[in-house]
Amino acid sequence: MSAGFSKLPRLPFRWDGAFKLSVMDRYIATELIAPFLFGVGAFSSLGVSVGALFELIRRVTESGLPLSIAFKVLLLQFPQFIVYSFPTSTLMANLMTYSRLSSDSELTALKSCGVSVYRMVLPALVLCTLVTGLTFVFNESIVPASNFRATTTLSEALKSDEPLFQERNILYQEFRNVEDEDGDREEVLSRLFYAKEFNGQQMLGLTILDFSQNGLDQIVSARSAEWNSDQKTWDFSDGTIYVVSADGSFRNIVTFEQQQLQLPRAPLDLASRKRDYDEMNIAESLDYLETLRQSGSESKIQKLRVRIQQKLALPFVCISFGLVGAALGTRLNRTGRATGFAISLLMVFGYYLLTILSGAFAQVGYIPPVLGGWLPNIFGLIIAIWLLIKSSQ
Template sequence: MKLLHRQIFTELLKLFGLTVACLLGLILIGRMLQLRTLFLSQNIGFFNILQLFFFLTPFFLLLITPIATMLSVFLTFLRMSTDNELTALKANGVSLYRMLPAPVAFCTLCTVFTFAISFWGLAWGMDMFKTKIYQFARTHSKFALQPGIFNKEFPGITFYAHQVDNDKGLLKFAFVRDESIKGTSVVVVAPEARIVSSPETAEVRITFDKGKIYRQSGDELNVLSFGSYSVRLDLASLLGGFNFSEDKAKDMTFARLSRIRKDPARAPNQSPRFMRKVDTEYFKRLTLPLGCIILGMFAIPIAYVFRGLKQQYGLLLSMGLFLVYYSMFSIGVSLGEGGTIPPVYGLWAPNVLYVFVATFGIKYANEERTLPVIELIQHFKERMRAEA
């Protein structure tokens, strides 16, 4: 039995490593494609991009570790079932319960790993990410405009210039529109402007000469003429629009979330919406790691039910089942943050449902019985064929 458990555990680890590597690779490629324009316009190297991605890894791992655990268990037992290894083991008196120590130990290890990320790794990664991206803004970033093209890289601000000399920082027939203040629109127009980047202060300044300012607030429009007017912008916002002064619940450690829930006076923002986000994030940090062991155990009876299924179809099936779990989880997060239901109910519901299915599924799989739901589906198919 020790040899059997060792073989199962080794196969689970191999599949887990492969799954995590593939999912992280896909996320990395997707993020690089999403931000390719930004990276091309800034003096940021590939090594710097990998550094930023490394600090975001805890956030991604918190999401992909449960599905990687489920895929590893599902594909391992599906292969054993397809190769008739499970049949041979049962013929020699080895029940499913005697095979469980290996997947239980593996899922427990994944759960502990995810709890470490949830409690400490996530906050550390986000802090390091913000620090590094601000450092890049101070030392690497530049602001470049293209002639005749509207630039919206800064959140809420649009730039335009008919002629641009980025080497000298000179603009001809330029304007900027600022909609960062809700309900107010400010437009600055001038025949000439200059761009000055200051990496040491992480700022960029655009100085307009002899132009006009159009300020609209509701139905009121004000027009002012000026000799010189400067617009100051934070370069950090150019690298992703991050608000470094804002304290978000998703960036906090689990211990801090617990303290805020016990004493709301410690919260940086005591609005009801922020407190709902704190509650939702608190239960999210608890339920996602437990999803590793729950989904892992859930995958075992599913592999038994769909024995003989090819691995590529099994992969699609398991991804679909996880999508159901994650959809329920996402709905719980949305309802919890919106105040429709308490977060404790919405975020625990998927785990409770999958625990119920996993418990009865393993019992039925050990007895080589078909789940009642599967029997109903088969009965319905036979009835449809008979009627046809």
């Protein structure tokens, strides 16, 4: 036991013009750093090996992927596995540190000085909060761009024939809010945009139903249409506009070779290849969600809503894992590095199993997306609180 513990003050923080850490805080924080860094390296390497390395080796041997490109893609995928390692590393670091302090009777000495278990785990909570912020920064600023760059690099190297857009049956619905006689507002269909095919530049075989004008509907049929980025309009070619009155009779029929129509760009965004869920940050995911809401694809909307909640919840797993590790460590007398590593793997497996199940239930509508994303965190936090209460008794 460190000799410095005999001089521990009963109040761990002092305020004398500046905020100062106590000896206990500095000691525990120092003990936590080494296993945390070890966990980041170990779990990141394990994740890369299982999740990316084997697949890249197969690409090299079967598809002729150059080794230099494979190495570049591996480096670009590494930030994602570092993020995944953060929660596991906080769990293992706290579990190993507090179990060692417990086995060396240092926690007993702290209790004899009047320090509660809740106060002992405060350095762990501070570390977990810092790692939570670091995880959020990585997951929002680095990982999406890095994953997208890895995907494009791999596709370009393999000369993938997979189109970067949705080729057929592009359907986009635009809604507007109207006020009824009672003053209530409701959402009604304003336009329906349909294209049989998109070749990467032009929409082909278009039919647009326009209900935006009261008492007057329009049907636009055209051979092709292309988005005019300079004027922010659609350039339609070889088409016909049918104007229909409220009683269903045709009021006017206009044929054209070239016609510009003020329609939203959203159908092009919907047809263009969107990034995968792991290649978008939260802001990009919310923008894509708004586009999907106009398309009417309920299954895709629900799936994206669940993924957004999971993306929000992921950084806070560090707090749940860290508190569980610290609380469990205070109850274990002797836990070596191998045992701590094994317990961490077991708990992580249970967490991700619960994540998969709760996400699946949320996607099919059995539970709300918020609960589907946050349920594993809530479950882990409940376990941590229960363990802390048991340790303090």
